[in-house]
Amino acid sequence: MSNSDAINGSGNGRVRTMDIVNKGLAKRYKRERRFRMMGLSAIILSLAFLSLLFISIIANGYTAFEQTMIQLDVHLDAQEIDKENLAAANYLGLIRTSLKKTFPDVKKRRDKRKMYNLVSPGASFMLQDFVMRNRHEIGNTITIWVPADDDVDMLMKGNIKRDVPESERRMNDMQLSWVDKLIASGQIKKVFNTTFFTAGDSREPELAGIWGAACGSFYTLIVTLLLSFPIGVAAAVYLEEFAPTNRWTDLIEVNINNLAAVPSIVFGLLGLAVFLNFFELPRSAPLVGGLVLTLMTLPTIIIASRAALKSVPPSIREAALGVGASKTQMVTHHVLPLALPGMLTGTIIGMAQALGETAPLLMIGMVAFIVDIPGGFTDPSTVLPVQIFLWADSPERAFLERTSAAIMILLAFLVTMNAVAVLLRKKFERRW
Amino acid sequence: MQMTAAEQTAEQAEADMKQEEATPEETVKKSGKRKLVAREERATVGEMAVENPRMSCRNVDVYYNFGEKKAINNISLDIGRNEVIAMIGPSGCGKSTFLRCLNRMNDTIEGCQVKGEISMDGKNIYDKDVDVVPLRAQVGMVFQKPNPFPKSIYENIAYGPKIHGLVQNRDETDELVENSLKRAGLWNEVKDRLDQPGTGLSGGQQQRLCIARTIAVNPEIILMDEPCSALDPIATAIIEDLIDELKQEYTIAIVTHSMQQASRVSQRTAYFHLGDLIEIGPTDQIFLNPLHQLTEDYITGRFG
Numbered sequence: 188m189s190n191s192d193a194i195n196g197s198g199n200g201r202v203r204t205m206d207i208v209n210k211g212l213a214k215r216y217k218r219e220r221r222f223r224m225m226g227l228s229a230i231i232l233s234l235a236f237l238s239l240l241f242i243s244i245i246a247n248g249y250t251a252f253e254q255t256m257i258q259l260d261v262h263l264d265a266q267e268i269d270k271e272n273l274a275a276a277n278y279l280g281l282i283r284t285s286l287k288k289t290f291p292d293v294k295k296r297r298d299k300r301k302m303y304n305l306v307s308p309g310a311s312f313m314l315q316d317f318v319m320r321n322r323h324e325i326g327n328t329i330t331i332w333v334p335a336d337d338d339v340d341m342l343m344k345g346n347i348k349r350d351v352p353e354s355e356r357r358m359n360d361m362q363l364s365w366v367d368k369l370i371a372s373g374q375i376k377k378v379f380n381t382t383f384f385t386a387g388d389s390r391e392p393e394l395a396g397i398w399g400a401a402c403g404s405f406y407t408l409i410v411t412l413l414l415s416f417p418i419g420v421a422a423a424v425y426l427e428e429f430a431p432t433n434r435w436t437d438l439i440e441v442n443i444n445n446l447a448a449v450p451s452i453v454f455g456l457l458g459l460a461v462f463l464n465f466f467e468l469p470r471s472a473p474l475v476g477g478l479v480l481t482l483m484t485l486p487t488i489i490i491a492s493r494a495a496l497k498s499v500p501p502s503i504r505e506a507a508l509g510v511g512a513s514k515t516q517m518v519t520h521h522v523l524p525l526a527l528p529g530m531l532t533g534t535i536i537g538m539a540q541a542l543g544e545t546a547p548l549l550m551i552g553m554v555a556f557i558v559d560i561p562g563g564f565t566d567p568s569t570v571l572p573v574q575i576f577l578w579a580d581s582p583e584r585a586f587l588e589r590t591s592a593a594i595m596i597l598l599a600f601l602v603t604m605n606a607v608a609v610l611l612r613k614k615f616e617r618r619w
Numbered sequence: 620m621q622m623t624a625a626e627q628t629a630e631q632a633e634a635d636m637k638q639e640e641a642t643p644e645e646t647v648k649k650s651g652k653r654k655l656v657a658r659e660e661r662a663t664v665g666e667m668a669v670e671n672p673r674m675s676c677r678n679v680d681v682y683y684n685f686g687e688k689k690a691i692n693n694i695s696l697d698i699g700r701n702e703v704i705a706m707i708g709p710s711g712c713g714k715s716t717f718l719r720c721l722n723r724m725n726d727t728i729e730g731c732q733v734k735g736e737i738s739m740d741g742k743n744i745y746d747k748d749v750d751v752v753p754l755r756a757q758v759g760m761v762f763q764k765p766n767p768f769p770k771s772i773y774e775n776i777a778y779g780p781k782i783h784g785l786v787q788n789r790d791e792t793d794e795l796v797e798n799s800l801k802r803a804g805l806w807n808e809v810k811d812r813l814d815q816p817g818t819g820l821s822g823g824q825q826q827r828l829c830i831a832r833t834i835a836v837n838p839e840i841i842l843m844d845e846p847c848s849a850l851d852p853i854a855t856a857i858i859e860d861l862i863d864e865l866k867q868e869y870t871i872a873i874v875t876h877s878m879q880q881a882s883r884v885s886q887r888t889a890y891f892h893l894g895d896l897i898e899i900g901p902t903d904q905i906f907l908n909p910l911h912q913l914t915e916d917y918i919t920g921r922f923g
Contacts, residue, residue: 431729432729500766502762502764502766503766503768503769504727505724505727505760505762505766506762506766506767506768506829506832507768508724508727508755509722509724509755509759509760509761509762509833510755510756510759510778510779510782510832510833510835510836511752511753511754511755511756511779511782511783511836512752512778512779512782513752516782520778520782521768
């Protein structure tokens with residue numbers, strides 16, 4: 188009898204291997220299918236949650252990219268505006284006069300105050316800017332679009348419902364009638380919200396922007412990158428290539444791994460104690476924020492860089508040593524270029540972590556309310572996640588959509604950084 | 620008679636066993652003709668010294684894991700000028716370890732200790748004042764698996780001369796690259812694509828590239844650690860021819876698993892067994908009339 192017969196299972200009397208194998212086969216496949224299904228459902232579940240997150244953020248936030256503007260006809264009275272001292276003029280008065288002309292039948296003091304509040308307090312600054320740029324218009328009547336107050340904005344976006352009782356509404360019937368009149372005469376419209384992308388923080392939602400926080404984040408990350416990448420890579424190279432294996436290096440390794448798991452707020456406390464109280468560096472500054480985030484990112488970068496160095500095949504090291512390269516030459520000429528993609532990946536992961544970090548920055552004062560756009564590393568500033576935290580904390584309805592919009596900006600930043608990381612890795616990756 | 624596969628295999632194994640039992644008797648018959656040194660004897664048989672040696676090793680012991688494991692036991696061996704010396708033996712016998720001692724490549728292994736004396740042209744290379752960088756420039760090495768740098772073919776060759784300052788400008792480098800590739804017999808195959816990655820070549824070409832890289836530094840001794848074990852017979856034949864040519868200018872120590880290769884390329888052969896140098900002698904003698912029982916066992920294919 189030949190071998191192939193045995194495999195096909197045409198034997199006699201005895202229990203054949205194939206029978207046993209066949210019997211268990213269905214069960215085996217079932218188990219494998221179950222395992223695959225579990226993996227697949229895990230991915231589907233996480234994708235579902237991710238899309239839920241994106242949908243809710245975008246649904247809440249997309250309206251923040253639009254802002255309601257009101258058209259006013261302002262008479263730039265030559266007597267009111269001193270040509271020598273433009274800043275001293277009463278622009279608020281001019282705006283109010285213009286509003287009075289638009290709604291001539293409002294007489295009561297309290298109603299008037301409500302009427303003045305149809306436009307944003309920022310309107311007078313816009314008018315001042317306009318006059319400074321167009322001196323020749325003084326004495327004429329000009330048409331200017333000014334941002335509406337956040338309540339009007341919310342009404343236009345449908346966030347203040349007209350059908351709820353007047354007592355439970357933020358705007359009474361009279362205010363609604365004014366808005367309706369403006370709509371009827373085409374003096375109110377929604378435009379793209381450039382303020383949101385160019386302004387710093389403000390107590391008025393319609394004047395608040397993300398640019399100050401974005402600049403703060405940028406300066407902070409620059410400091411973090413410039414410090415943590417070279418220090419992290421140098422530490423990893425030393426530990427991996429040059430340091431002897433003994434109790435001390437073991438201790439250092441264990442502690443680096445421990446540091447990676449330390450809660451970030453602890454680094455904030457360290458920064459407060461060391462950088463602010465001892466070295467007396469400026470409070471709320473991107474410089475200090477960057478230092479604190481460097482401490483936080485270093486373990487991540489060191490661990491990733493060491494893994495990248497470890498993955499360089501020993502044959503490359505032997506080849507370099509074999510032709511007589513010194514150890515440093517071997518590392519700088521051959522090992523580092525091959526490990527660089529992995530190191531960059533680790534660095535970008537660390538940077539992304541630093542970009543989203545809030546807690547340690549609270550401790551060093553970057554949570555302050557800062558209106559000015561920071562112009563350097565020592566200017567007081569805040570960062571994107573802290574800005575999101577601040578806005579989420581504000582009671583105005585209009586800050587809700589701005590919070591979501593800021594989250595979108597932060598996510599866009601992160602996606603861009605990751606894309607850059609992937610590109611860099613592709614560029615430096617070599618096969619061996 | 621009907622048999623299942625299992626029964627068949629069992630019968631086969633039984634037959635094998637019988638054959639196995641028969642072998643010792645044959646051995647006794649064979650060894651009856653010549654007097655062989657007994658298997659238990661571990662002292663080196665044969666003439667290990669040569670006149671005016673290039674390298675000479677005396678009482679070399681090598682330990683791994685900070686002295687826990689002894690890999691090489693009291694080896695004394697001379698390597699002559701312009702000779703090819705082959706080192707053979709079963710896996711784990713210490714032949715690669717010994718080879719790597721000759722250019723201090725073992726320094727890179729943590730916990731590896733070398734005792735005894737290894738001298739090149741009369742100077743102990745394990746002396747405190749010896750710098751490994753010039754030593755490795757003098758004693759080049761070709762590894763088991765071809766390991767070109769993940770760079771262009773040109774850069775692979777030019778790297779060594781550049782770091783040692785052997786070339787001053789682009790013209791000199793070009794010339795050296797061409798010469799080295801020509802001597803390694805690779806020039807005609809790669810002259811049109813010097814800027815392409817060395818890792819894109821075939822296995823045999825990669826190994827010749829590594830040899831070209833080694834001779835570009837102009838060493839005096841070339842150590843080869845099983846240079847053909849990852850190559851097919853044709854690529855192996857080309858490299859063996861190359862070794863034959865290179866011995867005019869260089870001293871070559873080659874570790875190999877292939878006894879045919881050892882007999883083809885070498886003038887002297889050393890047989891290692893479990894960290895001991897068992898027998899050393901002219902290649903012809905080792906393969907035709909070994910003096911030690913273990914050598915006889917190995918070359919007749921009884922183990923290894």
